[in-house]
Amino acid sequence: MDHPTELTDIPGGRRRMIRPRGAWIMALTLALLALAAGPARAVPLFNRQTGQNCVACHAGGQFPELTPYGRLFKLTGYTLGQRTAVPLSAMAVVSAATVANTSKSLSPGSDFQKDRDLILATASLFVGGKITDNVGAFVQITYDPYAVSNADGSFSGHTNADNMDIRWADRFISGERDLIVGLSLNNNPSVSDPWNTAPAWMQYVPVPSPTSYQFIDGTTPYPGYASGGNIAGLTAYGFLNRTWYGEVGAYGTARGPLSFVTRGVAPRTTLRGLNPYWRLAWNHEWGAHSLMLGTGGMLARIYQDPGDPTTIDRYRDWNLDAQYQYLLDPHALTAQLVYAGRRHSYPAAQSGQPVGFVDPAGNALANTNAADSTRLLRAKLSYVYQARYGGSFSLFSLTGTTNTANQSSGFDPATLTITATDPNATQLSLPVNGNLSGNPGTRGWTLEAFWMPVQYIRIGAQYTGYSRYNGAASNYDGFGRNAKDNNSLFLYMWVAY
Amino acid sequence: MTCTRLTISRASWAVLALVAGCANPERSRDVANPAVSGAVLAQQVCSMCHGLGGTAVSPNFPNLAAQTDVYLVSQLKNFRARQRRDPAGFEYMWGLSHALTDAQIDGLAAYFSRSTPQRQRVEGKAERIAAGQHIFEQGLPAKSIPACAGCHGDKGQGNGMFPRLAGQHGDYLVKQLTVFQRTDERSDAQTIPTGAVMKTVAHQLGREDIANVAAYAQAMPNR
Numbered sequence: 001m002d003h004p005t006e007l008t009d010i011p012g013g014r015r016r017m018i019r020p021r022g023a024w025i026m027a028l029t030l031a032l033l034a035l036a037a038g039p040a041r042a043v044p045l046f047n048r049q050t051g052q053n054c055v056a057c058h059a060g061g062q063f064p065e066l067t068p069y070g071r072l073f074k075l076t077g078y079t080l081g082q083r084t085a086v087p088l089s090a091m092a093v094v095s096a097a098t099v100a101n102t103s104k105s106l107s108p109g110s111d112f113q114k115d116r117d118l119i120l121a122t123a124s125l126f127v128g129g130k131i132t133d134n135v136g137a138f139v140q141i142t143y144d145p146y147a148v149s150n151a152d153g154s155f156s157g158h159t160n161a162d163n164m165d166i167r168w169a170d171r172f173i174s175g176e177r178d179l180i181v182g183l184s185l186n187n188n189p190s191v192s193d194p195w196n197t198a199p200a201w202m203q204y205v206p207v208p209s210p211t212s213y214q215f216i217d218g219t220t221p222y223p224g225y226a227s228g229g230n231i232a233g234l235t236a237y238g239f240l241n242r243t244w245y246g247e248v249g250a251y252g253t254a255r256g257p258l259s260f261v262t263r264g265v266a267p268r269t270t271l272r273g274l275n276p277y278w279r280l281a282w283n284h285e286w287g288a289h290s291l292m293l294g295t296g297g298m299l300a301r302i303y304q305d306p307g308d309p310t311t312i313d314r315y316r317d318w319n320l321d322a323q324y325q326y327l328l329d330p331h332a333l334t335a336q337l338v339y340a341g342r343r344h345s346y347p348a349a350q351s352g353q354p355v356g357f358v359d360p361a362g363n364a365l366a367n368t369n370a371a372d373s374t375r376l377l378r379a380k381l382s383y384v385y386q387a388r389y390g391g392s393f394s395l396f397s398l399t400g401t402t403n404t405a406n407q408s409s410g411f412d413p414a415t416l417t418i419t420a421t422d423p424n425a426t427q428l429s430l431p432v433n434g435n436l437s438g439n440p441g442t443r444g445w446t447l448e449a450f451w452m453p454v455q456y457i458r459i460g461a462q463y464t465g466y467s468r469y470n471g472a473a474s475n476y477d478g479f480g481r482n483a484k485d486n487n488s489l490f491l492y493m494w495v496a497y
Numbered sequence: 498m499t500c501t502r503l504t505i506s507r508a509s510w511a512v513l514a515l516v517a518g519c520a521n522p523e524r525s526r527d528v529a530n531p532a533v534s535g536a537v538l539a540q541q542v543c544s545m546c547h548g549l550g551g552t553a554v555s556p557n558f559p560n561l562a563a564q565t566d567v568y569l570v571s572q573l574k575n576f577r578a579r580q581r582r583d584p585a586g587f588e589y590m591w592g593l594s595h596a597l598t599d600a601q602i603d604g605l606a607a608y609f610s611r612s613t614p615q616r617q618r619v620e621g622k623a624e625r626i627a628a629g630q631h632i633f634e635q636g637l638p639a640k641s642i643p644a645c646a647g648c649h650g651d652k653g654q655g656n657g658m659f660p661r662l663a664g665q666h667g668d669y670l671v672k673q674l675t676v677f678q679r680t681d682e683r684s685d686a687q688t689i690p691t692g693a694v695m696k697t698v699a700h701q702l703g704r705e706d707i708a709n710v711a712a713y714a715q716a717m718p719n720r
């Protein structure tokens with residue numbers, strides 16, 4: 001839910017290291033358990049509730065991308081089917097990743113942790129499903145074995161609330177009129193959305209925390225709301241004649257009785273007051289085809305320091321999205337397109353300020369901007385055959401305004417060099433992750449192939465290539481690292497039970 | 498700000514508590530509650546794939562409007578007993594039907610058999626439809642294949658245990674004929690009625706024959 005490469009300092013976390021050999025044994029055990037379980041019994045929570053196969057709700061079985069029926073299942077509040085005695089499911093991801101160039105780094109051990117190692121990347125528990133005829137829930141709790149990177153090179157694990165969507169819904173049918181209405185109490189703007197171009201759902205392969213994963217597809221620019229996912233909101237929605245979808249809501253800090261939706265998350269995002277969210281979509285289904293054209297957005301006021309009202313960042317996020325699906329057994333084709341914009345206004349005290357870096361001649365750089373804008377184009381085409389063999393190709397292009405405040409690399413005024421270590425320097429730069437240009441521009445593509453030997457296991461390989469990173473194709477960090485040095489291979493086995 | 502926090506928290510819980518309710522048999526999607534009528538299940542559950550009036554938008558799912566009630570009852574009971582084992586059956590229908598009562602099945606069959614079929618866009622090409630018409634009306638004597646019309650009606654309207662074919666999605670018909678031809682998933686001794694007759698009929702059909710006859714049935718007038 002949160003950006004997985006931002007490691008948070010969580011006190012008291014349990015230390016846990018998965019060694020490669022252990023991870024292989026674990027992966028094999030998981031696979032054997034899943035294969036031995038048999039198709040009629042070994043199905044996750046919603047399957048047990050409806051008794052249906054994954055392909056009923058997920059396009060080509062490619063969870064979590066929804067079919068038209070899956071969208072209705074969600075919008076009717078997860079209430080179709082039969083309440084299950086044990087409303088639990090589990091999910092785990094075992095993975096390995098490698099970055100194209102790990103040599104252009106002053107500290108490969110910390111810049112590319114677990115490179116080429118097989119690890120238990122993440123595990124989730126799901127609770128929910130049908131509660132009453134009108135109330136259902138989708139509650140995810142996630143364990144990250146690599147949540148905290150310790151100074152001695154080890155890691156500590158941590159468990160926290162992940163996506164949560166608790167709904168009330170009703171469906172009124174009269175003649176040819178079909179109206180679904182509902183309320184969603186959730187912790188992540190657009191997690192309630194039934195289309196997979198929504199910011200909360202377009203990127204969905206879990207991203208492991210070790211830094212060798214910092215450039216895999218899941219970390220590339222995806223549409224998203226600035227508030228992130230650890231807040232609390234209530235939205236109301238309606239879906240008329242399977243054609244018009246509208247949703248409005250407001251989000252605030254998760255406090256008091258609602259604090260459970262961010263349980264274990266530290267620090268919690270603190271918002272000022274109520275922050276509006278909206279969504280409008282037109283949906284059309286004909287034959288094996290379905291098409292959605294939509295728009296959504298959110299205004300958010302986020303405290304940098306919850307105790308200081310002068311430290312509020314203001315964001316205006318909007319997006320236009322489209323999704324086309326062709327679903328006719330044995331084919332499942334999906335095309336997704338999102339164009340998203342963001343305007344970020346900084347607190348007054350951080351606008352128009354001088355920065356520490358200088359130009360190569362020692363002259364001062366421009367003062368920081370009062371606001372920045374970004375535009376993101378993201379497109380993805382995926383195909384699954386027989387709900388078993390699949391692949392996808394996606395493109396991403398993020399552009400935005402240049403701001404010296406974004407620079408995390410630059411010329412040090414004392415030494416007139418770009419340095420990360422010189423003790424005489426007053427302004428150190430950041431290799432690998434650094435931004436020398438002050439521009440966020442990032443562009444690239446991802447190619448993925450996957451295989452689902454049984455409906456609840458997905459084994460995939462993603463390769464992500466960059467032509468631009470942090471505003472430049474070459475030497476983006478000031479230490480000679482080029483965009484293509486970040487090209488990454490990500491292998492995963494995703495098991496849901 | 499404190500006031501706002503309290504407002505959103507209290508409002509969220511209050512709204513959920515007020516509207517939660519427990520059972521709502523008039524608009525329930527509970528497939529294991531015998532108190533929910535077949536008509537409600539048809540509208541709240543079946544319509545998601547088969548359409549409100551039994552006309553399915555997606556060819557993945559058969560049209561049910563004006564299907565014979567005898568056939569609908571028999572298929573729902575086959576699904577419930579897990580005796581119809583074609584992928585479309587077990588992937589979608591086993592779970593939804595497993596707890597249906599006979600009364601609910603009768604209600605579902607009544608709902609869809611009384612629905613008026615909508616006119617469909619003709620999917621196949623004219624030559625294919627003409628070739629299919631010949632098979633439908635005359636059979637293929639050289640392959641010992643009887644005319645479909647003999648059991649399914651001259652307008653494909655169906656007759657008791659013989660399902661309506663008129664206006665059915667061509668893709669669905671092709672897949673089901675293939676199931677009959679190549680598997681016992683709908684034709685072993687347990688199915689009600691056994692699909693053994695269709696297995697015999699479909700046995701000699703070539704791929705082109707199947708595509709042609711499906712195209713004709715799909716294009717048949719619905720009224």
